[in-house]
Amino acid sequence: MLLPDPRGLLTRALIAALRGDDPAALPDPPPRRADPVADEDVQLALWICFELHYRGFDEVAASWEWQPELIALRRDLEASYYEWLRGEVVVPAAGASIPQRLRQLVAADDGPLARFIQRKASLDQFAEFAVHRSVYHLKEADPHSWGIPRLAGRAKAALIEIQADEYGNGNVARMHSELFRRTLRGLGLDDNYGRYVDAVPAVTLAVSNLMSLFGLRRDLRGALVGHLAAFEMTSAAPNRRYSQGLRRLGGDDATRRFYDEHVTADALHEQLAAHDLCGSLVEDEPDLTEDVMFGAAAALYVDHRWAEHVLRCWQAQLTSLRDDGLLGASRIAEVS
Numbered sequence: 417m418l419l420p421d422p423r424g425l426l427t428r429a430l431i432a433a434l435r436g437d438d439p440a441a442l443p444d445p446p447p448r449r450a451d452p453v454a455d456e457d458v459q460l461a462l463w464i465c466f467e468l469h470y471r472g473f474d475e476v477a478a479s480w481e482w483q484p485e486l487i488a489l490r491r492d493l494e495a496s497y498y499e500w501l502r503g504e505v506v507v508p509a510a511g512a513s514i515p516q517r518l519r520q521l522v523a524a525d526d527g528p529l530a531r532f533i534q535r536k537a538s539l540d541q542f543a544e545f546a547v548h549r550s551v552y553h554l555k556e557a558d559p560h561s562w563g564i565p566r567l568a569g570r571a572k573a574a575l576i577e578i579q580a581d582e583y584g585n586g587n588v589a590r591m592h593s594e595l596f597r598r599t600l601r602g603l604g605l606d607d608n609y610g611r612y613v614d615a616v617p618a619v620t621l622a623v624s625n626l627m628s629l630f631g632l633r634r635d636l637r638g639a640l641v642g643h644l645a646a647f648e649m650t651s652a653a654p655n656r657r658y659s660q661g662l663r664r665l666g667g668d669d670a671t672r673r674f675y676d677e678h679v680t681a682d683a684l685h686e687q688l689a690a691h692d693l694c695g696s697l698v699e700d701e702p703d704l705t706e707d708v709m710f711g712a713a714a715a716l717y718v719d720h721r722w723a724e725h726v727l728r729c730w731q732a733q734l735t736s737l738r739d740d741g742l743l744g745a746s747r748i749a750e751v752s
Contacts, residue, residue: 417610419464419473423618424457430464430489434476439485445492452497452622453721456738459618459625462497465490466628470555471609494629497622505717507709514698514708515690518642521712522649527657529723532730534657539665543603544736545658547612548620548726552627553596553674554609557582559627560644566637569700574692575641578648578685595674602671615737619722626718630711638704641697642711645689650716652683 419435422428429443449455467473468481480486508521533545552559557579564575584590597607606612613621630640659675669676698705729736 417467417471417473417608419475420460420610420613422457423460426457427460427464430461434464434473434480437477437480439483442485442489445489445496448496448500452500453718454618456618458493458496459621460613462490462493462625462629463613463621465493466625466632467610469628469632470558494625497625498629501626501714501717502710505710505713507706507713510705514694514705517709518645518649518690518694518712521709521716522646525650525716527650527654527723529727530654530657532727533661534664535661537661537665537730539603541730541736542662542665543605545726546600546603546605547737548616548722550596550600550605550612551610551616551620552624554593554607556592556596559624559631560640562631563637563640563644566634567641567697570696571641571693571700574688574696575644578644578688578693581681581685590677592674592677595677598670599672599674602667615739617725617736617738619718619725623718623722626714636707636711638697638701638707639711639714641689641693642708642713643715645694645708646712646715648685648689652679652686655679 419431420427422431426443426446429441433439433441433443446458449458452458464473465486468476468486472478472481508517510517512520533542537545560575561579564572564579567575580586582592584592584594588594600607627640627643630636630643655675655678659672659679662672662675694708698708726736
């Protein structure tokens with residue numbers, strides 16, 4: 417994967433330093449931003465820094481992953497994002513068990529974007545939706561897998577059970593990331609990892625960056641499992657709507673299989689995540705209780721921001737992407 421195009425002074429300097437293999441050329445941390453979720457330069461810089469812990473970039477030496485000056489820049493950027501979220505995200509009051517609090521939190525989750533896709537979205541709009549989601553779905557489950565060595569006992573076993581399903585239980589063809597590649601191909605889109613990063617706005621990168629931020633920090637392991645719980649507990653119903661919308665638009669079984677798989681799998685994962693994962697973790701480590709709830713609430717908050725952006729653009733008859741010219745012709749294609 418190639419480095420993306422810069423979106424401001426910060427990413428221009430960061431990309432130049434990485435290409436030149438020169439830590440001295442790294443930029444200074446920028447001033448704190450009023451709304452980092454919507455800041456194109458900040459979110460892309462974070463995504464680049466985080467991506468070095470996944471598959472990296474063709475032009476960047478693998479040794480950059482733990483380069484001290486780069487880690488210092490990343491820590492400043494993620495601290496800005498994290499501290500801002502701490503001030504914005506409303507965590508439900510204590511008083512019930514963690515599974516009950518999680519259920520109350522997700523029960524208030526409203527999904528107008530999923531209903532729009534089910535009933536009204538055009539084929540081009542569905543393709544845009546897939547482009548946004550490709551940033552995460554092509555590495556689906558990887559951010560949460562950072563939590564495995566950081567947990568123990570029942571919580572660890574529950575996380576492994578969920579992740580095993582995400583990775584197809586050892587069958588490559590059933591890995592959720594591979595199923596999503598079929599969806600992209602069925603929509604006439606490019607299924608290469610990271611292909612559409614230049615096309616998506618800051619708020620899409622913010623969704624992915626939140627997972628990486630939680631996953632890469634052991635002190636935020638509670639927030640990571642809370643994030644996963646919210647993710648799983650709000651997945652089955654929207655994915656049913658996505659599949660129905662894609663069928664309405666002519667999508668065949670193979671193109672819809674990614675969404676259909678999540679209807680079944682995530683209904684099971686919901687109970688595992690709420691009780692066996694989060695419930696067990698806070699029984700063993702009560703001090704992580706509020707971190708779990710913050711992670712869940714933050715997941716919903718950032719995803720709502722993304723969904724609001726997409727729906728607002730579509731209702732105004734505008735593209736939700738920065739550059740929809742990267743898509744090419746959107747169409748339902750024959751899946752090989």
